[in-house]
Amino acid sequence: MPHRHPLLRCLAIYREMPWRFALTALLFIAVNLGLAWQQWLVGHAVNDVSAGHAVVRQADGSLDASLGWYWFALIVGVALGRGVLQYAAGVLSLVLSQELLTRLRERILGQVQGLHLGYHWQHGMGEMITRTTRDADKVRDALISFWRQLVETPLVVLAAVGLLCWYHPLLGLVPLLLTALGLAIFVVQTERLVSLDRAVGAAYDRVAQDLSEGIGGVRVIKSFALEASRIQGFASQVGLFADHARSALAYAASRIPLPQAVVALGHVWILVYGAHLVADGRIGIGELVTSLLIATTLVFRIEGIGRVMQTFADARSSAERIWQLLDEQPAIRSGQAPLPDGPLGLRLEEVGVSAADGGREILRACSLRIEPGETVALVGATGTGKSLLASLLPRLVDVSAGRLLLGSDAAGWQDVRQLDLAQLRRRVHVVPQESFLFSDTLAANLRLAAPGASDAELLQALHRAAADDVLERLPRGLDTPLGDRGVTLSGGQRQRLNLARALLGQPDILCLDDATSALDAISERRVLGNIRALRGTTLLVISSRLSTILLADRVLLLDQGAIADAGTHAELLQRNPIYRDLLGIDHG
Template sequence: MRRSPLLRCLAVYGEMPGRFLLTAVLLAAVNIALVGQQVLVGHAVQEAQHGKLVIAGSGGLDYSRAWLWVMLLLGLSLARATVQYGAGLLSLSIGQRLLTILRGRILTQIQRLDLAYHWRHGVGEMVTRMTRDADKVRDALINFWRQIFETGLIVVISLGLLFLYSPWLALVPAILLSIGIALLWSEADTLVALDRRIGDAYDAVTQDLSEGVNGVRVIKAFSLGEARADRFRHHVDLFRAEARAAIRHASRRVPLPQTIIALSHAWVLGFGAWMVAHGTLGLGAVVAAMLVVNTLVLRIEGIGRLLQVIADARASAARIWEVLDAHPVIRSGAQPLPTGPLGIRLRNLSASPLGDGATVLRDLSLSVQPGEIVALVGATGSGKSILTALLPRLVEVDKGAVEVGSDQAGWQDVRETDLRELRRRVHVLPQESFLFSDTLAANLRLCAPHATEAQLREALDNAAAGELLERLSEGLDTRVGDRGATLSGGQRQRVCLARALLADVDILVLDDATSALDARTERRAIDNIRALRSGRTRPLTMLIVASRLSTALIADRVAVLGEGRIIAQGSPEHLANNSASYRALMGL
């Protein structure tokens, strides 16, 4: 099953067996009725041949038998159309349900995968799998009902009927069908490979479009609009070239097997006429056989056209299952966090977040006691952000241990801890302040859904953002735009800080999360947090990644990160007197 990703998607139908079976029964009835119509037409022709359809009598022509056949065929056609309409609606409903299930699973899996996976794969790649790839799989499986399933029924019923008329009448079409389908199937792998290349080209288009929209300020600032447009056109042209290559291949290879299958017409007509001439088969039976084989050939030709869709869907299904089969590196433990205040202890840890063997942190040890504020300073690229991501297990360590707890309650490895509880009580606020396209209040309530308006205002005040409400026309109900575009960088950072304070965490990590604030506003926010934590039953532990002297001076203690480990630590005054690395980083 793992080697057939499209069949794995088809297996999702097992989650809706009732609708699946009902659709199959309805479609079977539709196709049996279709062949039945053709047989009835043959019988009507047979009666016409023998003069039974319209009878001449003393009172004129008797059309009652003809009207009987007309009403019978019309009634059967109306019933078949009604059932087919219902089956079509059901198959579309199943297809949409399948699409919903696939997209839900992809989104859930994306949330489960660690940051390293997202660093290796771009946003465009993930979006393509949820949109284009999922749509192609849905379309293929809807066509499965209309083409593969129905055609399979038609083939079985039609060849069975032809066999009843004459085994030779059925044998040659069966051979031609087998040859044609084998030739069509032999092209499937090539078409899958071609569509895989189309999918990769489409990934590049999506990624470039995403970057062009998200980076519009940089593009405008450096007047890069024309260059970015040329780059985007290049990706689109590459996508078009790959699509044209697939179309050219299909147009060259698919017509031949379709022609071979169409020879069934000639055989049934010629051999049927010979049988009529020799009196072994009636004219009505030949007419019915021609109608049946005509339907058969048209359906098989439809499979030829469907082959491209199936090939596309196989490639798309493979790309979807690449995401769904990816094993999350980070799995939740089962132990609850220690009771009481929480601190941080890093013991001889090493980390290579991209899994490429490039170790960013090596043999690093650091301890932060509950309630302590520690500033972490280091050169650009020294691994400060990676270190902060290790605490809530956004990234996994290679060696050593990350522990939370205290000397009194004991220390616990985060790998053994329940992941939901860990991330609820250990919060990392990154430098990139992300806000959702919603109201200010909705963004603040992400971590505290039931927070009152008074609590929201208090959190904004503690984050030194109280005056922000006075500048917004609709206050807390103001929509902040995509990624908080209506707010300045400093305002976004303070709103994110307020959101983190509403979460009521035990350990708050600021990864350069106040870099857009001036020194006075930053000092006011940190002082507010100090005052806030003094009134808590559990002291708030803070680790602040600092790139400015003003930030480092706020902390109780400073740790200097260099060469992948802590090379110095102490009070700001002690390091200013005794650490050349600290003085160089702080510009002293």
């Protein structure tokens, strides 16, 4: 659904900088009033020249050009003053537009970070990038033109028509009507351009998404020798984008001349009717010259509007796409209640969770209880909702039914939806199987969980995650850049660094969602042993590896969206055939 007045909503951000906005507007007003004054002076100067007053021969035969020099100095002075003011207004408008662009991008990034995972699953990375880059840039381009087209143009038209009407009412009325007609044609044509640019924006989204997937999935592409097909697919997306862009440009280029021709008729009217007024002696030659200069100014200004018509149409479409994102309501909002003090356990009471598209129910009537400090393994077939259950703990996803409670019998239990979100995510960490490291140093990546951590604490976290050898192999130690997503490291090394980052945050509840899958059995045993040695840490391990499960106090079996069985490994092995099949054990 199109959002109302999206470009005006972007312009409304100027209210946050009122003094600079007012100063810029005053400068543009002064520049355009100066233009009208300059044209008026030219007319009076021409009158004096034509009347022979500018240069007068004295009785002694010498020439007195003092009046001519007066007009020359005055017109040049006004032109220089306008030039200085024009420069200052232009620079300040650029600074203001860049400031507005910065604030707009900050809001987009904040909104993207605040939106729930379901929104990110439904909208690709390319779409998010396009909103922040192409769409924001197009809005910025329109804001730069805003001052000239929406501040200068009305002033120029009013000043020009006012001066023409001062000479003679009909001399100003006809150009005013023709200018209004030309602007109306522009407005009608802009609607079509906006719809064309929506198609251009959607095509650009697909280009950005294809590009981001091609870069992010380069290993898979190379592994399956898909380079040629990926390049062909990308070229096809770029070609589709180019076709839409050409259609928009062709429409604009073919429609712009009509309004310009309409406004240019005012020039003809002034020449014909002005000559008639001069012949009747109702205006002088200077006034006719001034009127023609004014008409030329109007034509050039309308041509300027034609040149930026596409800019404003693009910006309106882009602003609409930006506000679609900014107006999206976060599905997960922070509560106000603090977390209970002391070690935390967790309880699920008849929890149900549906798919992001509102389709089938993945978890249904799921109930479990994990005591503070307990180590529990969660097993289940692929697609049963194990990772979704893990996402419930820090509220990356919310329950559709039932309750998820954190706390203990001693300190009390709290529904996660009532808890302060920032505090919840500081004390409850989920480490996924897919390791993500930022293109920064090792120390910077680790300190994401604890910004104030000392180097000694970083080393301790690395030791607990069995990542000492990773540090030893890095040429600059903690200050070694890791590259994009830790591309220089192996899968097991990345997993251990992610574990070290989570441990540095000292969470009360730690969930490992197949986060040790790339580790060998010795490293895994060492990591889990170090975590269990931490006093009070509740550990939920999602895994199908027998070596991992044997380290747990209890095992929970997730089947058909609910906890189907619970007990020790030996108990489930003895009584549950589904559990034996998952582990590939023949009970005999």
